[in-house]
Amino acid sequence: MKPNRIILGVTGGSGVGKGEVCNILKEMGVQILYADAIGHEVILKDRTGAYTEIWKTFGEKVLNYHGEIDRKILGEIVFKDKEKLAQLNDITHKYIIQRILEAFALSKSRIIAIDAPLLIEAGLHEMCHVVLGVFAPMELRKERIIKRDGITPEDAAARINSQMSDSDLAIYCDYIIHNDGTLEDLTLQMADFSRVIEW
Numbered sequence: 001m002k003p004n005r006i007i008l009g010v011t012g013g014s015g016v017g018k019g020e021v022c023n024i025l026k027e028m029g030v031q032i033l034y035a036d037a038i039g040h041e042v043i044l045k046d047r048t049g050a051y052t053e054i055w056k057t058f059g060e061k062v063l064n065y066h067g068e069i070d071r072k073i074l075g076e077i078v079f080k081d082k083e084k085l086a087q088l089n090d091i092t093h094k095y096i097i098q099r100i101l102e103a104f105a106l107s108k109s110r111i112i113a114i115d116a117p118l119l120i121e122a123g124l125h126e127m128c129h130v131v132l133g134v135f136a137p138m139e140l141r142k143e144r145i146i147k148r149d150g151i152t153p154e155d156a157a158a159r160i161n162s163q164m165s166d167s168d169l170a171i172y173c174d175y176i177i178h179n180d181g182t183l184e185d186l187t188l189q190m191a192d193f194s195r196v197i198e199w
Helices: 018-027 035-042 049-058 071-078 082-106 138-149 153-161 166-170 183-197
Strands: 006-011 031-034 111-115 130-135 175-178
Touching (some): 018 031, 018 111, 018 183, 035 111, 049 082, 138 153, 175 183
Parallel strands (some): 006 111
């Protein structure tokens, strides 16, 4: 018997093109919860305890003129130091998970996808019926990150290297998409995925 609700985890490192995958899922009628967007929201000043925990941990140097967390400065700190990245994740993950659970409770959708680059690290995969991994070659990922975020090749590489390796991530995936071709190629792979899981 199929579950009344299907929770799909969509994961993959920075620059693999999870956004394109989620756009196709939306066209299929899937509700998308974007963990990164939720993460940006929970660190806003006076929004949750995450804000206070972050500046107390990393210092006032991560605050901008308005007293908000400067995500660019924070990123420069944590993406080059795995220990500091782990500290940040320890702070934010619990607030992100809380928001996702609240969204589950309010949703009337039968299929909900969580778009989360740190799906495994946050333990979010444990609440998913299916984990979809999105992969792409390193150089292509770097190109996408540089174009999207306007950062240096070195910073793009540091961001990728701060995340779980493809080989380790693949262990947790029920299905894998290779997003290194055209949008048509990706659409065909997603159609195959939809047929395989029979939703």
